[in-house]
Amino acid sequence: MNRTVVIKKCMEYKLEEIVHHLESSLEMLGGLDRFVGPKEKVLIKVNCLFPSEPEKAVITHPVFLQAVIRVLKRNTRDIIVGDSPGFGNFAASNKTGYKKVAAEEGVKLVDFAEDGEIRNENGISYKSFKVTNYVNTVDKVINLPKLKTHGLMYMTLAVKNMLGTVAGTGKPSYHMRAGRDKLLFARMLVDLYMAKPPALNILDGIIGMEGNGPGGGEPVNTGVIVMSENGFALDYVVPQIVGINPDRVYTNIVYKKNILKGIAMDVEIKGEKIADVLYTGFKPVADADESGKQMKKGFVFGFIYKVIMDLITPKQIYLKAPCTACLSCVKACPVDALVYDKKKKRIICDYDKCIRCFICQEICPEKAIVIREPFLGKLMNKKK
Helix, strand or coil: CCCEEEEEECCCCCHHHHHHHHHHHHHHCCCHHHCCCCCCCEEEEECECCCCCHHHCCECCHHHHHHHHHHHCCCCCCEEEEECCCCCCCCCCCCCCHHHHHHHHCCEEEECCCCEEEECCCCCCCCEEEECCHHHHCCEEEEECEEEEECCCEEECHHHHHHHHCCCCHHHHHHHHHCCCHHHHHHHHHHHHHHCCCCEEEEEEEEEEECCCCCCCEEECCCEEEEECCHHHHHHHHHHHCCCCHHHCHHHHHHHHHHCCCCCCCCEEEECCHHHHCCCCCCCCCCHHHHHHHHHHHCCCCHHHHHHHHHHCCEEEECCCCCCCCCHHHHHCCCCCEEEECCCCEEEECCCCCCCCCHHHHHCCCCCEEEECCHHHHHHHHCC
């Protein structure tokens, strides 16, 4: 698969400007006809973690989506836009701005159901997936990830965004199967992406999210649009744009080890140079495994290891004031580690049961769950 990545500088959500950058990027990749043929049926997979206002940077921006639709309509008008939010109704929500875009452009919005299956016989750890059947009934899938941090995978980009094709109870079940093993979860994401790769990946990095992502972080004007046929190539380049080593992203770690057999990713960059669009001062999420790797060098396994790991591992903290008791986190927890205490009016977590999947923090709409790194963990990470 072609590893060319096109970077375009774009600081604002101006429709015509984004359309221009998309068309220019496509020309650098060989033209729209390489990816979408005349009258082909297309599914656009956005990033809609949960219905949210566009300015919060939780979702693929509606103007960005509209620009992509405008470009695709040069070849086809048979376009579907869909996703499977952690909670809430995708197609019916007025928060996202997608309904307005769909009405203006004459496209269909759909909520994904777990009514299909795809297989990856060469999968590292997973061979089959229950997904929305739309991925099987359309000719092409166009993937529109958002530039965001992620509590579990470090960043959520093109490869991670395809988890949204798994609907219903599917996503929490994969978290439960992986437990605290981040690399196992990353292998699942890589296997899923490779089971049915999108025809094209177009990242909305005009406004990204730093810090407590992917749902509770802060919007930052990262100012880029990044496009590639190859999601892994895109995911290798984008972290560098915000000053992050791409080998910190867990799906990149898995892809390099298991698919590239330890060889570094070789990409061709067109458009802007990374140095010319570099965003400095980007705030990542805390990474538990970095402290853990260092700690293993100096301590034996067993009881001491377990105690020390608990002292250095980032945890989700449940803030009382912003919590509205919507119970989205309680319902989403794959191991039933959360309860809502009505007397104390707050979420209580059983950290012994908790597998640190951070799905509760991921989908909280009120920023009431934050990931905090203990002092010992911060100290050890500073020494790396």
